Amino acid sequence: MKGVNVGVAPVTYGQGDRPPRGDYARARSDYTCEQDFARYTEADHDTYRRLYARQLQQLPGLACDEFIAAVSQLGAPERIPRFDDISERLMKATRWQIVGVPGLIPEEAFFALLAQRKFPVTDWMRQPEEFDYVVEPDVFHDLFGHVPLLFDPVFADYMQAYGAGGLKASRLDACELLARLYWYTVEFGLIQTKQGLRAYGAGILSSAGELRHAIASSEPRRVGFDLQRLMRSLYKIDSYQAIYFVIDSFQQLFDATAPDFTPIYAAVRQQDILEAGTLLPGERLFAPNR
Ligand code: HBI
Numbered sequence: 001m002k003g004v005n006v007g008v009a010p011v012t013y014g015q016g017d018r019p020p021r022g023d024y025a026r027a028r029s030d031y032t033c034e035q036d037f038a039r040y041t042e043a044d045h046d047t048y049r050r051l052y053a054r055q056l057q058q059l060p061g062l063a064c065d066e067f068i069a070a071v072s073q074l075g076a077p078e079r080i081p082r083f084d085d086i087s088e089r090l091m092k093a094t095r096w097q098i099v100g101v102p103g104l105i106p107e108e109a110f111f112a113l114l115a116q117r118k119f120p121v122t123d124w125m126r127q128p129e130e131f132d133y134v135v136e137p138d139v140f141h142d143l144f145g146h147v148p149l150l151f152d153p154v155f156a157d158y159m160q161a162y163g164a165g166g167l168k169a170s171r172l173d174a175c176e177l178l179a180r181l182y183w184y185t186v187e188f189g190l191i192q193t194k195q196g197l198r199a200y201g202a203g204i205l206s207s208a209g210e211l212r213h214a215i216a217s218s219e220p221r222r223v224g225f226d227l228q229r230l231m232r233s234l235y236k237i238d239s240y241q242a243i244y245f246v247i248d249s250f251q252q253l254f255d256a257t258a259p260d261f262t263p264i265y266a267a268v269r270q271q272d273i274l275e276a277g278t279l280l281p282g283e284r285l286f287a288p289n290r
């Protein structure tokens with residue numbers, strides 16, 4: 001795991017062999033909580049400032065325009081922002097809000113919040129020794145990685161639809177398949193633009209090294225987005241991704257995921273599961289963008 005910062009959750013709440021970090025006693029029944037702003041130390045604010053500065057300077061030529069255009073909506077880069085201030089701007093832009101959570105929350109609670117256009121943001125900050133790699137999502141990953149694209153109207157609608165789809169997937173016992181969609185789009189998605197390949201996934205955009213790996217390295221494979229193919233694909237939780245799926249617009253993503261997934265889940269279950277990084281015969285690779 002040396003030098004790797006996936007910056008996202010390798011374990012889902014309630015799975016894994018250790019409990020999630022965070023104080024769940026202060027959460028409401030929907031798992032949301034007040035942002036415990038008074039608890040942030042000067043060291044926490046400083047960690048935020050340094051993480052923000054490091055990521056911001058990497059964005060040109062690697063992050064998609066929609067992300068770069070909206071990142072300033074997070075507010076002043078020197079201190080951890082107040083969730084309520086961001087929510088006020090987000091509500092005006094796309095009718096989304098952000099809500100505090102103590103950390104990872106159960107899948108159903110997570111889906112229910114997204115379906116209500118509420119994005120759960122972990123309120124605690126990683127420790128200085130976790131600067132390059134944090135095992136669970138913290139306030140920096142959740143805010144910097146996820147919130148800018150919620151200002152984009154089409155992506156915002158995709159996230160709500162994902163939440164609604166998640167509630168349905170829970171009833172169909174298909175959460176694992178749907179989690180792969182989240183992983184390979186919301187966390188690790190790439191988009192082909194007129195200017196070239198760009199990242200829109202939060203796990204890439206909040207990572208110290210994965211931006212360059214995802215866009216500019218010849219090591220990983222990059223293939224066109226295909227919903228069933230993606231749902232068959234295992235992913236890496238403890239290293240940079242071996243494969244990325246490339247969309248050509250957020251509209252493509254929204255449209256591909258609009259239909260009822262019931263028959264899609266059934267079709268996927270008929271097919272082989274693919275190891276992370278598998279290339280299928282005839283599949284076209286996207287070239288890295290150097
Ligand atoms: N909880 N706070 C938080 N953040 C997540 O990203 C998250 C979660 N719970 C469940 C979950 N993600 C996953 O199941 C997604 O893969 C769908």
Ligand code: FE
Binds near residue numbers: 202
């Ligand atoms: Fe995330």
